[in-house]
Amino acid sequence: MRTGGRRAGNFVISLDFELMWGVRDHATRASYGRNVLGGRQAVAAMLDLFHKRGIRATWATVGALLCESKDELIARIKHTAVSRAVLGSLEDIGPDERRDPFHFGASLARRIASCEGQEIGTHTFSHRCALEPGETLNGFAADVSYALLQLREWGVRCKSIVFPRNQYAQAHLEACSLLGLTHFRGNEHAWFYTAASGDKQTKPRRLCRLVDSYVNLSGANVSVPREGEGPLVNVPSSRFLRPFHPRLAPLDGLRLGRIEKAMEQAALTGGTFHLWWHPENFGANLAENLQMLGRVLDVFERLRGEHGMWSRSMHELAKRTAVAQAPRAA
Secondary structure, eight states: OEETTEEOOEEEEEEEEOGGGGTTTTOOHHHHHHHHHHHHHHHHHHHHHHHHHTOOEEEEEOGGGGOSBHHHHHHHHHTSSOOHHHHOOOTTOOSBTTTOTTTOOHHHHHHHHHSTTEEEEEOOSSOOOTTSTTOOHHHHHHHHHHHHHHHHHTTOOOOEEOOGGGOOOHHHHHHHHHTTOOEEOOOOSSGGGSOOOGGGOOHHHHHHHHHHTTSOSSOOOOBOOOTTSSSSEEOOOOEEOOOOOGGGGGGHHHHHHHHHHHHHHHHHHTOEEEEEEOGGGGSTTHHHHHHHHHHHHHHHHHHHHHHOOEEEOHHHHHHHHHHHHSOOOO
């Protein structure tokens, strides 16, 4: 769509849907269980909000949480190249979703899949972090391959990947392209967002990312996804929607202002603003986090009305990128 001869901007949302699988190496039910259970409530609340506001989103889903039971999970591990070492000990895993809502979320995934405009992407099968010590390209590719096979069993032809903890290198993009994926969520350009293993996530990097949510350190990060610049179309992140924290609540106006200014730039220049977070980030302080999301969507509705801004999933944006850049017949 163009407004006054100008291409309209895009608003992309992606969510890293993990439950406990994304934190099993450093958290427990005691330390993070509240976030997971609250995150389950957040999924339902966000879907209702997205439906009412006409918001399309990509849900990058860890394959392990799609299993209906522990028996299915173990069977899938036995018959694939997915390593039990990556998933960790399974002793704390309950028998099914009713008795272990921390690890199983098939009912939530079915609800997401049934909602118009919501895309299911992959976050690997076992939340496999590509750059961690001991990780191999073949092991990572096998994990992703199995995640895609599992989604096909669900009737989902997955084209989008979000790399766990935003860890990837060129070789991982090439491997994903060979598996049929077409686009991914890249990182912001600032040095403190560069893909790195956990041991390289230093305090200065973390501090800069925290400050950047409130004060402009990295710019607007408005992008124009392009084909032909790599094996996959990059739909890069613009901002992580940092969750509410009581001690930082007085700065929430700055947090929203950072997002609003970047969204306005995207709307005015025909660029893309890509916002992401984990449903589990909303699990604690659910009401306050939903309130902030509502304020962000208010900004989008204003920009949609004033400048024709679009809400698109990652796949929709990448498809439009391919069409727009396809050579025209003479």
